[in-house]
Amino acid sequence: MTKVYYNGDVNDYVLANKKVAVIGYGSQGHAHAQNLRESGIDVVVGLREGKSWDQAKKDGLAVYTVREAVEQADVVMVLLPDEHQPKVYKEEIEPGLKPGNALVFAHGFNIHFSQIVPPSYVDVFLVAPKGPGHLVRRTFTEGAGVPALIAVEQDVSGSAKDVALAYAKAIGSARAGVLETSFKEETETDLFGEQAVLCGGLTSLVKAGFETLVEAGYQPEVAYFECLHELKLIVDLMYEGGLAGMRYSISDTAQWGDFVSGPRVVNESVKAEMKEVLKDIQTGKFAKGWILENQANRPEFNAINRQESEHQIEVVGRKLREMMPFVKQKQAKEVVGARAEN
Numbered sequence: 001m002t003k004v005y006y007n008g009d010v011n012d013y014v015l016a017n018k019k020v021a022v023i024g025y026g027s028q029g030h031a032h033a034q035n036l037r038e039s040g041i042d043v044v045v046g047l048r049e050g051k052s053w054d055q056a057k058k059d060g061l062a063v064y065t066v067r068e069a070v071e072q073a074d075v076v077m078v079l080l081p082d083e084h085q086p087k088v089y090k091e092e093i094e095p096g097l098k099p100g101n102a103l104v105f106a107h108g109f110n111i112h113f114s115q116i117v118p119p120s121y122v123d124v125f126l127v128a129p130k131g132p133g134h135l136v137r138r139t140f141t142e143g144a145g146v147p148a149l150i151a152v153e154q155d156v157s158g159s160a161k162d163v164a165l166a167y168a169k170a171i172g173s174a175r176a177g178v179l180e181t182s183f184k185e186e187t188e189t190d191l192f193g194e195q196a197v198l199c200g201g202l203t204s205l206v207k208a209g210f211e212t213l214v215e216a217g218y219q220p221e222v223a224y225f226e227c228l229h230e231l232k233l234i235v236d237l238m239y240e241g242g243l244a245g246m247r248y249s250i251s252d253t254a255q256w257g258d259f260v261s262g263p264r265v266v267n268e269s270v271k272a273e274m275k276e277v278l279k280d281i282q283t284g285k286f287a288k289g290w291i292l293e294n295q296a297n298r299p300e301f302n303a304i305n306r307q308e309s310e311h312q313i314e315v316v317g318r319k320l321r322e323m324m325p326f327v328k329q330k331q332a333k334e335v336v337g338a339r340a341e342n
């Protein structure tokens with residue numbers, strides 16, 4: 001069985017006297033910076049001037065340009081969007097790195113696909129939370145945490161793994177469990193998970209269910225509650241008790257429908273397509289397409305994004321959520337607000 005690290009397994013001292021520069025203050029950046037600070041770590045934030053800069057200042061953090069933050073830090077955590085990292089790294093991070101520094105990522109994309117090639121004199125590792133940044137922050141404030149993966153690519157100091165564990169603990173992840181992996185495994189599984197299951201698979205499943213009901217003449221509001229809103233309540237049960245925990249709470253009629261109709265919807269052909277998706281990730285085909293899409297200023301990304309925001313499920317959902325203050329407040333505070341502010 002794989003070793004899972006918890007708070008008690010971690011040596012805090014390896015990070016205690018180090019200064020951490022968190023580069024970026026978006027979904028992950030604001031969570032890491034604030035959690036590290038509350039864990040007693042000396043942290044500065046590296047940014048360009050703009051919304052995130054203003055927000056980080058408002059949150060009471062010490063904010064510098066990327067280059068200035070890197071120059072004063074021992075540990076540099078790169079929390080910029082993956083597609084912006086290579087340029088910022090080359091121009092502002094690499095020139096400030098010193099022997100003995102640690103260069104850290106929350107996702108292995110740019111190292112694994114060789115978009116960033118670090119110098120030989122720094123440690124290189126990742127601490128990759130297995131959850132959205134806003135939940136890394138929210139769960140931390142609730143006394144819990146989001147699990148994380150760590151991986152060491154370069155260990156010049158001899159203590160890279162210990163520092164990675166201490167960092168994971170400081171952002172709250174060792175309350176939930178930390179696993180050791182490689183950059184290759186983290187990158188490929190993370191891309192596969194978000195494409196086939198967590199984001200791509202799920203949004204397509206939800207839209208297909210919604211469209212099937214609406215096209216059959218059912219009310220869009222009913223279809224929204226059935227196929228999207230209730231999903232959170234069902235997934236919460238799976239989060240707490242696995243598949244069986246969820247099935248315990250649903251009716252036997254629902255469970256029988258789950259057994260006989262679930263495999264008809266997500267059938268062997270879906271799994272065969274998942275294998276193709278995985279192959280494109282493993283061969284680098286997906287990464288190449290994403291890099292080229294960004295070089296062309298995202299024509300397809302922007303067009304699909306616009307089209308998706310106009311889908312009937314989004315139009316109906318926006319209206320229904322307006323009437324649920326408990327949902328609306330959470331979204332405004334943690335997602336829309338923080339994204340806009342950060």
Ligand SMILES: NC(=O)C1=CN([C@@H]2O[C@H](COP(=O)(O)OP(=O)(O)OC[C@H]3O[C@@H](n4cnc5c(N)ncnc54)[C@H](OP(=O)(O)O)[C@@H]3O)[C@@H](O)[C@H]2O)C=CC1
Nearest residue numbers: 024025026027028047048050052079080106107132133342
């Ligand atoms: N989102 C998530 O929950 C997860 C993300 N990750 C990984 O974490 C990393 C960060 O992703 P995420 O948090 O989503 O990123 P976001 O898009 O949320 O954050 C981007 C941040 O980077 C800043 N930024 C962008 N360009 C520059 C630049 N040229 N110079 C300085 N600052 C810049 C933005 O500031 P400004 O306001 O100025 O634009 C903003 O603060 C990625 O590697 C991602 O794969 C890993 C696990 C989960």
Ligand SMILES: CC[C@](O)(C(C)=O)C(=O)O
Nearest residue numbers: 130131132133190194198
């Ligand atoms: C599931 C999407 C994710 O991988 C994440 C929140 O873990 C991401 O890249 O944002």
Ligand SMILES: [Mg+2]
Nearest residue numbers: 129130131190
């Ligand atoms: Mg992920």
Ligand SMILES: [Mg+2]
Nearest residue numbers: 107190191194
């Ligand atoms: Mg990801």
